[in-house]
Amino acid sequence: MSTFLGMDYPTWWFLVVGALFSGYAILDGFDLGAGAWHLFLKDEKSRRIALNAVGPVWDGNEVWLVIGGGAMFAGFPVLYASLFSGMYILFMLFLAFLIFRAVSIEFRSKESMKWWTKLWDISYCISSVMLALLLGIVLGNVLNGIAIGPGYEFSGYWFEFLNPFAILVGITTLALFMMHGSIYLAMKTEGQLFTRVTGLVRNAIIFFVACYVIVTFYTLIFIPQLSDRLRQNPGLFIIPLLAFLSIANVPRLVSKGKFLMAFIFSSLTVSLLLILVAVELYPVLIVSSLDMQFNITIYNAASSDKSLGIMLAICAIGAPLVIIYTIFVYRTFWGKVKMDETSY
Amino acid sequence: MDVEILARIQFAFTIGFHYIYPPLSIGLGLIMVVMEGTYLTTGNKIYETMTRFWTKIFALIFGIGVATGIVMEFEFGTNWATYSKYVGDVFGSALAAEGIFAFALESGFLGVLLFGWNRVTPKVHFIATLGVWLGSMFSAIWIVVANSWQQTPAGYHIVGEGLNARAEITDFWAMVFNPSSVDRIMHVWTGALIAGAFLVMSVHAYYILKVRYTELSEKAFKIALVAGVVFSMSQLITGHSSANGVSVNQPAKLAAFEGHFNTQQPADMYIFGWVDKKKQTVYGPKIPGGLSLLVHWDFDEPITGLNDIPKDKQPEAVNAVFQFYHLMIALGLFFIALTLFASFLWWRRRLFSFRWLMWVFVFSVMLPQLANEFGWFAAEIGRQPWVVYGQLRTSDALSANVNANQVMFSLIMFTLIYILLFLLFIYLLDRKIKAGPYDESKVEDRPFQSSIVQSQKEI
Numbered sequence: 001m002s003t004f005l006g007m008d009y010p011t012w013w014f015l016v017v018g019a020l021f022s023g024y025a026i027l028d029g030f031d032l033g034a035g036a037w038h039l040f041l042k043d044e045k046s047r048r049i050a051l052n053a054v055g056p057v058w059d060g061n062e063v064w065l066v067i068g069g070g071a072m073f074a075g076f077p078v079l080y081a082s083l084f085s086g087m088y089i090l091f092m093l094f095l096a097f098l099i100f101r102a103v104s105i106e107f108r109s110k111e112s113m114k115w116w117t118k119l120w121d122i123s124y125c126i127s128s129v130m131l132a133l134l135l136g137i138v139l140g141n142v143l144n145g146i147a148i149g150p151g152y153e154f155s156g157y158w159f160e161f162l163n164p165f166a167i168l169v170g171i172t173t174l175a176l177f178m179m180h181g182s183i184y185l186a187m188k189t190e191g192q193l194f195t196r197v198t199g200l201v202r203n204a205i206i207f208f209v210a211c212y213v214i215v216t217f218y219t220l221i222f223i224p225q226l227s228d229r230l231r232q233n234p235g236l237f238i239i240p241l242l243a244f245l246s247i248a249n250v251p252r253l254v255s256k257g258k259f260l261m262a263f264i265f266s267s268l269t270v271s272l273l274l275i276l277v278a279v280e281l282y283p284v285l286i287v288s289s290l291d292m293q294f295n296i297t298i299y300n301a302a303s304s305d306k307s308l309g310i311m312l313a314i315c316a317i318g319a320p321l322v323i324i325y326t327i328f329v330y331r332t333f334w335g336k337v338k339m340d341e342t343s344y
Numbered sequence: 345m346d347v348e349i350l351a352r353i354q355f356a357f358t359i360g361f362h363y364i365y366p367p368l369s370i371g372l373g374l375i376m377v378v379m380e381g382t383y384l385t386t387g388n389k390i391y392e393t394m395t396r397f398w399t400k401i402f403a404l405i406f407g408i409g410v411a412t413g414i415v416m417e418f419e420f421g422t423n424w425a426t427y428s429k430y431v432g433d434v435f436g437s438a439l440a441a442e443g444i445f446a447f448a449l450e451s452g453f454l455g456v457l458l459f460g461w462n463r464v465t466p467k468v469h470f471i472a473t474l475g476v477w478l479g480s481m482f483s484a485i486w487i488v489v490a491n492s493w494q495q496t497p498a499g500y501h502i503v504g505e506g507l508n509a510r511a512e513i514t515d516f517w518a519m520v521f522n523p524s525s526v527d528r529i530m531h532v533w534t535g536a537l538i539a540g541a542f543l544v545m546s547v548h549a550y551y552i553l554k555v556r557y558t559e560l561s562e563k564a565f566k567i568a569l570v571a572g573v574v575f576s577m578s579q580l581i582t583g584h585s586s587a588n589g590v591s592v593n594q595p596a597k598l599a600a601f602e603g604h605f606n607t608q609q610p611a612d613m614y615i616f617g618w619v620d621k622k623k624q625t626v627y628g629p630k631i632p633g634g635l636s637l638l639v640h641w642d643f644d645e646p647i648t649g650l651n652d653i654p655k656d657k658q659p660e661a662v663n664a665v666f667q668f669y670h671l672m673i674a675l676g677l678f679f680i681a682l683t684l685f686a687s688f689l690w691w692r693r694r695l696f697s698f699r700w701l702m703w704v705f706v707f708s709v710m711l712p713q714l715a716n717e718f719g720w721f722a723a724e725i726g727r728q729p730w731v732v733y734g735q736l737r738t739s740d741a742l743s744a745n746v747n748a749n750q751v752m753f754s755l756i757m758f759t760l761i762y763i764l765l766f767l768l769f770i771y772l773l774d775r776k777i778k779a780g781p782y783d784e785s786k787v788e789d790r791p792f793q794s795s796i797v798q799s800q801k802e803i
Contacts, residue, residue, distance in 0.1 A: 077432020084421025318444030
């Protein structure tokens with residue numbers, strides 16, 4: 001098996017896919033979270049400003065999902081095929097809400113009738129909530145294990161996905177995104193709306209911390225094997241510790257009014273939690289609830305070394321370019337939302 | 345209905361819907377680059393105004409393209425899991441390149457293109473427009489490379505057997521430049537550029553008819569007409585080259601294109617017709633030996649007919665392939681005739697003198713779309729029963745654990761959602777067109793002061 005800097009290619013690609021999904025969770029996380037708060041903002045002007053805070057970026061954020069999905073297809077075709085065909089209904093619903101959300105953003109401000117804006121406000125908010133929940137439910141099931149059988153095919157039923165642990169992870173994901181999104185809104189707004197949003201930030205942090213504590217205890221009690229790796233390598237406890245510090249830092253920065261730093265730390269929290277998941281799973285990608293031998297791992301799911309090698313080279317060339325112009329785009333739109341003729 | 349038929353209907357429907365949008369972004373992107381480039385070099389505000397106007401429509405097209413594109417990406421995994429496992433290793437590098445070099449470029453600069461007018465300098469904005477257009481062109485390369493590999497696989501070997509068999513890449517460049525890649529990329533690009541030109545001509549022809557934004561519309565129409573005539577003519581070359589490739593690499597598909605059954609006879613070329621598969625005849629006006637001439641430069645040279653290809657290795661729906669192929673060609677010839685005629689009138693300085701011609705341009709907007717769709721249908725149905733030509737059958741490519749009810753559910757769901765999405769598209773497009781490039785009622789909004797003088801000169 002080919003290696004680079006002492007690590008085999010599937011592990012490198014695992015890091016690539018992990019980084020992409022982490023980027024997706026941070027970026028789409030804040031705009032889904034902002035969307036989930038939408039109905040909590042009561043007046044028309046606030047809702048329009050909140051919508052325009054995500055307006056220029058939500059499309060670009062979803063690009064990370066497209067690229068992450070493509071990277072999964074490319075590097076781990078077996079994972080991609082089993083996960084998507086196994087969780088057929090979940091992914092179809094995900095697509096439906098994704099489109100509804102896009103449609104809502106586009107439709108909302110095009111007519112000024114009250115029922116019209118209200119309809120699309122509700123649809124925007126609900127689809128944002130459902131997308132966050134569905135992402136969490138998928139993650140919960142991957143951690144908890146699904147009925148993967150011979151040939152790495154899913155052989156269970158779709159309602160098994162709605163188990164308590166998966167739903168709990170779903171709600172925690174929603175809470176995390178809502179915290180993340182509210183901080184983003186605070187960064188992007190001023191005046192009365194800003195005051196309102198800072199109130200939401202406080203509630204969001206409490207909601208998230210409560211969920212996080214529950215999910216942690218639930219995991220330790222009911223799915224102890226998930227923390228095996230940490231127990232065997234106590235050094236790795238640094239990750240949950242950092243995650244804890246990062247979470248604790250968020251309300252501290254918020255109370256000081258340093259929203260940019262708070263946003264950076266809530267982004268860091270998102271990544272650290274995903275790193276924790278990755279460390280607990282590696283090299284497994286999906287746990288089989290039927291038999292360990294059917295676990296989908298980075299080795300039995302991977303493309304050939306030749307293929308992975310080409311892909312890694314492409315990424316090494318392309319990634320710096322992407323980073324440079326992403327920074328350029330974000331700098332262009334830095335600062336509070338200003339409405340002009342190009343707004344939603 | 346069985347799961348295979350449902351999954352195929354769902355795929356055809358969702359890809360057919362998706363394929364309305366990316367070609368439009370590619371074609372419109374080029375016209376926007378030309379418009380904004382003209383603004384930069386001449387400094388004439390009118391070109392900035394038209395670029396801004398088309399940017400808004402571009403955003404709409406791009407947005408729906410992304411939304412329906414995510415569906416496609418998921419659908420390979422949900423409905424075609426065996427196919428995904430089979431091709432993943434080969435497509436991996438094409439997908440990675442598409443994502444990182446093309447799609448990220450396109451989406452990254454889109455924000456600046458749409459919302460950056462007041463935030464960056466005109467030159468930087470032009471670079472963003474160029475970046476978005478190039479991104480969409482690159483994107484097409486990798487998608488067509490992957491699809492071409494399914495038509496003419498190269499640079500791979502098969503590992504494993506039965507359900508666990510998969511293709512693994514052995515030579516990246518042989519995969520990228522597989523025998524049909526270059527021809528098909530050119531053909532798809534050109535089709536997309538024609539679609540963009542016709543969209544721009546349609547909208548501005550409408551304004552000209554309604555005597556709105558006349559000066560701006562005449563300038564924009566001429567830009568699009570140049571693109572329209574150049575690319576309609578080039579499509580003859582790329583089309584001929586593609587068909588030649590098919591004759592070498594996919595004889596069954598070529599035979600289906602012209603309903604050619606008997607190898608011994610010289611192959612005819614039909615203007616239009618109807619294939620009776622049972623009687624093995626085609627009814628319709630034809631050029632005897634025309635296909636032989638086109639492929640071999642000889643009226644009498646034989647071409648492999650369907651009778652010499654095993655039944656289980658040739659497309660079932662010969663008549664459908666025949667019809668889609670011929671409709672595409674008929675439309676292509678119409679584009680040449682129409683744009684050449686308009687160019688002739690432009691040379692005679694009478695381009696905008698005929699109302700009926702402007703109406704023809706208004707309604708022609710749908711035709712390049714249809715030609716693009718029909719071309720794909722002919723290419724894809726003609727490849728059957730294979731999903732990877734000669735290697736993997738469509739019936740073996742499905743998800744083993746997904747049943748007909750699930751696919752039925754998602755098919756109904758997509759039908760409803762896409763109807764909503766299409767209504768949204770038409771509604772927003774209509775609003776943007778009605779709103780126009782600027783507010784005519786306000787003098788200070790006009791991008792130029794010379795409109796009256798200018799139009800008098802032209803009369």
